[in-house]
Amino acid sequence: MLHQKLIDRLRAIADLSAGDLNILADMPTTVKSFSDGAYILRDGDKSSHCCLLLEGFLARHKIAGDRSQILSFHVPGDIPDLQTLHLPLMDHDLTSVGRATVAFISHDWFNRTLDRAPSLAHVFWREILIDAAVYREWIANIGARDAIARIAHLICEIAARLAAVGLVSGNSFNVPFTQRNLADACGLSNVHVNRTLQELRTRGLIAWEGRTVTILKRSDLEFVGDFQTNYLHLKQ
Amino acid sequence: MLHQKLIDRLRAIADLSAGDLNILADMPTTVKSFSDGAYILRDGDKSSHCCLLLEGFLARHKIAGDRSQILSFHVPGDIPDLQTLHLPLMDHDLTSVGRATVAFISHDWFNRTLDRAPSLAHVFWREILIDAAVYREWIANIGARDAIARIAHLICEIAARLAAVGLVSGNSFNVPFTQRNLADACGLSNVHVNRTLQELRTRGLIAWEGRTVTILKRSDLEFVGDFQTNYLHLKQ
DNA sequence: CGATCTGTTGACTGTTATCAACTCCGGTGG
């Protein structure tokens, strides 16, 4: 089913009733594909749709001074601009990282539907609030941890979020992130990210070959990254 | 009126109808005072009330490794745990910075009221989404700007948010923040914050005497801090 | 198949952290 990843995602954070599932099954969407680095939304845009990520990865960006800071990564099942429902004016960019497939859903449909389905509205609000919880953790990650912990933490987070929508097999998952992407996300230089990844590899914590990341020593990696899952607010 | 700062705050981000104002006037609260550094909520707490800050300042904290990272500051009129309505489990601490007066409002009242007053619900959701927008800006601030820009940016933000609730007179306002607070907020050491503040003073951008901050050259300070108000999503 | 992007490495630089000492101040208790 087209929206399976969305359902996986929402089920990871809340219970969905049969009615909720029916509503989601009938959700009208327009699907569009994007190549690497394409803009889905730009800073200053006024939005009338939300975009559900079906396949691939998206990132929110912000230009600060002469640097581009990545504010969050998004995995399939995420709706990275859900906030535009009540805050339509974008204050950052939303782009693809690698090729991505996105389903657009109109604000009108959302507003009409969520008015009539309070339980589903609750789930979506929960989703949007978890988005903010992740921001908080990123502030702590960038502000308080050293380079190796930042990268380890980010890897753990992506792994946990991908696992929630069934995109981790064994201890491996695929991501299109370049070292520059990681640098922009963690507030580091690309050169330093390179050396930090080597450190993680030589410590035997991860393997990162091409687009495939493998977590070799999960608990050690989580320790290095000071990672706990509570902020993701996953069920159980 | 008791909730005037809340009304000021909400009016700064949206229009309030007469009906909305009536509802807010009848909002049942329990008022409580806190001394400096008191915990209002702790990481792991399950919340059944929201707290409206009437007077003073609050901060959200998170322990990351061996450091304490401040995630946000809150000014009168803010409800720093509004997200607990749909995400009751706290993933961070909420404490006072200096003496603070807080009004507690039950989740029950909020849920009952917002169900019946969609326009007011919209305003509160807007408020919560602006909270997330501020987090995004903080990620960019800490991740992409150097020390002097981080501090300048933070001062501009606090000034703008205080101004929105009428707590700036001329170019001056009062804050109880220590240099250690600023350090924890900006991901810097207290020693470096001290030197950076001296730099801002010698450049003639600010005066900071005791608890009183004066912005001497507003546009220069905003330039140094790479500050634009758009992310605060204030009306106008 | 050439151009560009990405990853890698080395050398050097620089911003910021750490450590330590000292002052100033307000509050507290003897």
Add this chain to the structure above:
DNA sequence: CCACCGGAGTTGATAACAGTCAACAGATCG
């Protein structure tokens, strides 16, 4: 009333982590 204490701000010296610059190899893509 004053001595004392702890918190806050300040300064200097030193160290460490991370950035910058430059060059090159390999991969990828049009």
